[in-house]
Amino acid sequence: MAPANHKYRTVFISDIHLGTRGCQAELLLDFIRTAEFDTLYLVGDIIDGWKLRNGWYWPQAHNDVVQKILRLARKGVEVIYVPGNHDEAARDFIGHRFGDVQVARDAIHVTADGRRFLVTHGDEFDGVLRHARWLAFVGDWSYRTLLTLNTVFNRARRRLGFGYWSLSAYLKLRVKNAVQFIEDYESAVAEEARRRGVDGVICGHIHKAEIRRFGDILYINDGDWVESCTAVAEREDGELIILDWSREFRQRGGVTAVHRLESEPRFAA
DSSP: OOOGGGEEEEEEEOOOOBTSTTOOHHHHHHHHHHOEEEEEEEOSOSBOHHHHHTOOOOOHHHHHHHHHHHHHHHTTOEEEEOOOSTTGGGGGGTTOEETTEEEOSOEEEEOTTSOEEEEOOOGGGOHHHHHOHHHHHHHHHHHHHHHHHHHHHHHHHHHTTOOOOOHHHHHHHHSHHHHHHHHHHHHHHHHHHHHTTOSEEEEOSSOOOEEEEETTEEEEEOOOTTTTOEEEEEOTTSOEEEEEHHHHHHHTTOHHHHHHHHTSOOOOO
8 A cells, every 4th residue: 555645546657768878766675566546547658669669678677677667557547648759650559459558549547636648758849859850860969979978977076975966957057958959848848738728737758856837837757767767746636746766765765776876877758
């Protein structure tokens, strides 16, 4: 039984990137085992097909994540899988089910308080992917290289007694073009929600957990399980919140395991 403060109506997770060394599968397993929910949305980039095409990496923890999700579905949790760009092969199966997991292009989620949210991975609103797909692959390689450097940097920080600090996240928030990309992406996704006549949007793709308003539209991004280890949860009254599971894990005394995870190269959108 989950602790009272970890019982939710709905959970939204994305950008797990199973099949990469950066995937924090152990923390995700801890979240799934600790939390309790009726509905689970997998909001894209669950398995990283881009990386697996270039080399196989599939440790037991990644297999455990898949098995755990399938087990939840068999036990009655409604699981809706909305594929992203890294697992786009699954889009060939939209409208079908993998066991008890429903595959959908996108979805409309109705919260307990009656609000309607578009659920989409969001890659179709990424201008780079739409207009220069080759550049997205170059950016993907560059980002993984940056995260490898990030690992070396954080090893040095730990020797000096400092905690983990994400160089990639820092650059995303400081580099002008990256900041503008995020702003453009969020605006485009919010505009699509407005066009569809819903109250808001829940998405992933850019690995930046966020809840903010664009006029009458509530924009929500559930982050990732590579760097931030975040999810979006709907409480029983319909309130939507961001869960920071890395922080939660540390508060429960999981510092050693987190340090071990941080020693691996991390990968992002």
